[in-house]
Amino acid sequence: MLIPMSSPDITAAERAAVAAVLEGGALSRGPQTDRFEAAIAAAVRSPHAVAVNSGTAALHLALIAAGVREHDLVVTTPFSFIASSNAVLYQRGVPIFVDVDPRTGNIDPALAAEAVAAVRAGDGRARRWLPPSLRHAGSRAASRLTALLPVHCFGQPAEMAPLVRTATENGLRLIEDACEALGSEYQGRPVGTFGDAAAFAFYANKQVTTGEGGMLVTPHRRWDRLFRSLRNQGRDTDRDGTYLHLGYNYRLSEMSAALGAVQVSRLDELLARRERVAAWYRLRMTPHQPLIEPPATGGALTRVSWFAYVVRLAVGINRRRVMRQLEARGVPTRPYFPPIHLQPVYRDRFGYQAGDFPVAEDLGRRALALPFSSVMTEEQVDYVTTHLVSVVKQQRAIVAA
Numbered sequence: 512m513l514i515p516m517s518s519p520d521i522t523a524a525e526r527a528a529v530a531a532v533l534e535g536g537a538l539s540r541g542p543q544t545d546r547f548e549a550a551i552a553a554a555v556r557s558p559h560a561v562a563v564n565s566g567t568a569a570l571h572l573a574l575i576a577a578g579v580r581e582h583d584l585v586v587t588t589p590f591s592f593i594a595s596s597n598a599v600l601y602q603r604g605v606p607i608f609v610d611v612d613p614r615t616g617n618i619d620p621a622l623a624a625e626a627v628a629a630v631r632a633g634d635g636r637a638r639r640w641l642p643p644s645l646r647h648a649g650s651r652a653a654s655r656l657t658a659l660l661p662v663h664c665f666g667q668p669a670e671m672a673p674l675v676r677t678a679t680e681n682g683l684r685l686i687e688d689a690c691e692a693l694g695s696e697y698q699g700r701p702v703g704t705f706g707d708a709a710a711f712a713f714y715a716n717k718q719v720t721t722g723e724g725g726m727l728v729t730p731h732r733r734w735d736r737l738f739r740s741l742r743n744q745g746r747d748t749d750r751d752g753t754y755l756h757l758g759y760n761y762r763l764s765e766m767s768a769a770l771g772a773v774q775v776s777r778l779d780e781l782l783a784r785r786e787r788v789a790a791w792y793r794l795r796m797t798p799h800q801p802l803i804e805p806p807a808t809g810g811a812l813t814r815v816s817w818f819a820y821v822v823r824l825a826v827g828i829n830r831r832r833v834m835r836q837l838e839a840r841g842v843p844t845r846p847y848f849p850p851i852h853l854q855p856v857y858r859d860r861f862g863y864q865a866g867d868f869p870v871a872e873d874l875g876r877r878a879l880a881l882p883f884s885s886v887m888t889e890e891q892v893d894y895v896t897t898h899l900v901s902v903v904k905q906q907r908a909i910v911a912a
């Protein structure tokens with residue numbers, strides 16, 4: 512058997528919608544984009560949605576709207592896909608990393624509050640939170656704390672109530688990276704509606720795909736207009752031929768938008784199928800705790816929209832060897848996430864070292880994403896689990912010997 516890491520869930524309805532765009536002739540900036548935006552706005556229960564061509568582009572525009580500019584500080588998590596903090600660097604801002612909750616892998620709200628208080632106090636306490644290369648005195652004279660950027664990791668909602676409080680009490684913009692969490696809910700409310708803007712993504716392995724694509728949602732009418740201008744080279748949305756801002760080409764094609772609109776109309780079905788696959792995995796993993804730990808699920812009012820199925824291997828298990836042996840049996844896996852601060856691009860710029868964010872690093876060493884999609888069969892889940900368990904048990908025998 513050869514199991515794909517992920518597979519898009521495309522039906523005849525998606526194929527027909529894309530074909531109709533190709534026959535109609537309007538391939539960009541047309542009715543499909545409007546339709547897709549309206550569908551996401553309704554699904555997320557947000558008043559404004561603006562389509563762009565990637566989740567990364569959405570994050571970038573959200574940080575522009577938040578006013579992040581050179582030297583500005585943005586409190587965020589090192590345990591994420593690298594795009595979340597790269598967007599801060601695009602604006603020449605500085606991510607202030609805060610370690611994560613070991614259960615969920617999401618930013619620890621108490622540490623985030625502590626970092627915000629320390630950085631705002633601006634005394635010696637602030638230094639501990641700055642990147643090592645910026646800790647010497649005087650280097651932060653011009654820095655401003657601008658925004659809070661939590662990530663809903665693998666579809667598990669971040670602990671939003673205390674994060675909202677920290678942002679409100681300190682006059683910070685709150686931007687949600689909801690790229691892995693379309694359809695997730697925190698305390699009965701969809702993620703993406705807790706702050707000033709949120710980014711969603713539609714790469715091929717996400718819950719809803721447009722091939723490549725992204726979406727911004729915001730409660731602010733002014734931000735909606737700004738996003739529409741910025742995605743279209745900074746054009747005035749009312750007067751063509753006038754350019755108001757330094758803009759980008761972050762427009763989504765009509766083919767992608769048509770695909771997305773159909774996918775969103777199937778959102779409940781897609782999420783239910785993913786939930787079912789996650790339940791098959793959970794049932795098979797549970798007896799093998801703590802050797803293999805299944806992902807945490809939320810409390811009563813939290814709904815997880817499953818993006819990936821990421822287990823944790825017990826300390827001492829050689830993950831690289833497990834991955835190699837599974838690969839040889841037709842089971843691809845991924846080490847989600849390699850912590851951002853330890854990537855060469857961040858180490859070189861900011862001087863981070865191993866040990867700086869121990870929880871994120873521990874998760875980063877032990878986490879293993881298994882094949883996952885809405886079209887996975889129970890038989891495939893069986894196959895993956897049987898081989899994972901056998902390979903890990905073999906490893907444990909080696910460690911014990």
Ligand SMILES: *Cc1c(COP(=O)(O)O)cnc(C)c1O
Pocket residue numbers: 564565566567568591592594595662688690691712713714723724725
């Ligand atoms: C997928 C993802 C992104 C970026 O989305 P793209 O569409 O690939 O640019 C950003 N943040 C997180 C957490 C993601 O998983």
